[in-house]
Amino acid sequence: MANDTKDRILDAALSLFSQKGYEGTNIREISASLGLVKSGVYKHFESKEAIWNALLDKMIAYYAQRFGSAENLPPVPDTTQEFIAMTMRMAEFTIHDEHIIKTRKLLTLEQFRDERARALATKHFLTGLTDMFTHVFAAMMDKGLIRRDDPEMLAFAYTAPISALIRLCDREPEKTAEAIKQIEAFARHFIAVYKADEDKND
Amino acid sequence: MANDTKDRILDAALSLFSQKGYEGTNIREISASLGLVKSGVYKHFESKEAIWNALLDKMIAYYAQRFGSAENLPPVPDTTQEFIAMTMRMAEFTIHDEHIIKTRKLLTLEQFRDERARALATKHFLTGLTDMFTHVFAAMMDKGLIRRDDPEMLAFAYTAPISALIRLCDREPEKTAEAIKQIEAFARHFIAVYKADEDKND
DNA sequence: TTGACAAGTGACCTTTTGGTCACTATAATA
DNA sequence: TATTATAGTGACCAAAAGGTCACTTGTCAA
Secondary structure, three states: OHHHHHHHHHHHHHHHHHHHOOOOOOHHHHHHOOOOOHHHHOOOOOOHHHHHHHHHHHHHHHHHHHHHOHHHOOOOOOOHHHHHHHHHHHHHHHHHOHHHHHHHHHHHHHOOOOHHHHHHHHHHHHHHHHHHHHHHHHHHHHOOOEOOOOHHHHHHHHHHHHHHHHHHHHHOHHHHHHHHHHHHHHHHHHHHHHEOHHHOOO | OHHHHHHHHHHHHHHHHHHHOOOOOOHHHHHHOOOOOHHHHOOOOOOHHHHHHHHHHHHHHHHHHHHHOHHHOOOOOOOHHHHHHHHHHHHHHHHHOHHHHHHHHHHHHHOOOOHHHHHHHHHHHHHHHHHHHHHHHHHHHHOOOEOOOOHHHHHHHHHHHHHHHHHHHHHOHHHHHHHHHHHHHHHHHHHHHHEOHHHOOO
């Protein structure tokens, strides 16, 4: 039960911090959103900053477990169609998952204030995605699905535009449907450009 | 003199808001950074929110004048080398210009709180760049510098990765030198990929 | 049954915040 | 020169903020 409330506090803090920022959120709001009173929160965390630190600990652990481990690499597709389908599944998931949306927003808002948020933001928005797709592209080159090139460069060129559209959805959710179409169009374009030469049938 | 102090207040507000956010900044800091006392600020703006609104007005006007008008389109290069050089000039400028850095940071921090900041953020980080380079790529296709394709798709595929690296510099300035190298490597890769077929001498 | 502990309450405290106001100094104008 | 508007000061205010503490309540183990 202790842990339960502690987690509920962290959930509420994530929701509020990701909407209004750390400075823009006060402990009364956090506690009220849980149906308890401010001093109750202090039974579980000694300060607002302690909530922030625990939240970041959790986010870092979650990221390491979910995206950081070698086992969680995306499966290598057998066809370019499958690759595009995989891209769309991942994109739609990350665009719609409430917890991940809040995490991205939080990192966006606090990246200039907190060192750990800064580092995690770079992973989330840039290097994490690039690393992940570097492996996929290297394997696709081995399979002859796309032409040989620097897999890291391809991964960067592929993920950065998709990441930009995901962040657009965070900012302007009403553009989500269009952004998803744009992601698919971009993915198709990308594959058409990098497709292995002997395989030009799309 | 009235306008002078008013502008100095807006400058100070931009600096502070872009570092610590609107909520994280108080009027005493703004006034102190100008060597005057809090109530002096209220001789020029009726509230903190009025400062924010005036700042956004200024940013919107600046953007419209600098990036929004047709006259300020980048010149169409005559060679792909020139195109890369132009890219690097623009990238290095936007990465190092203090005022533009602050503007980007401000929009990053306030995009979820203020409608106008939201709209301007999308322009700054996404559509503005795409629109700009759509024209350049269309002209380069006409000149036969790159192969015929959808210029808007190319503009998006080109500017989004560069924008991601610029935002990395905002977040982690110590990575600026490396990011600039990455931008150049990406630009060269991009041109190599899209170069017109009859022109394959790099 | 009782003792102890964890969870939650409400009153209270201090500091910080945005904002007001009567006042002064200064410089331009009638 | 007298007047007046403007820029700036410092004391003040109320609200909101983070945080503390004595107290109650419910639960579980001795």
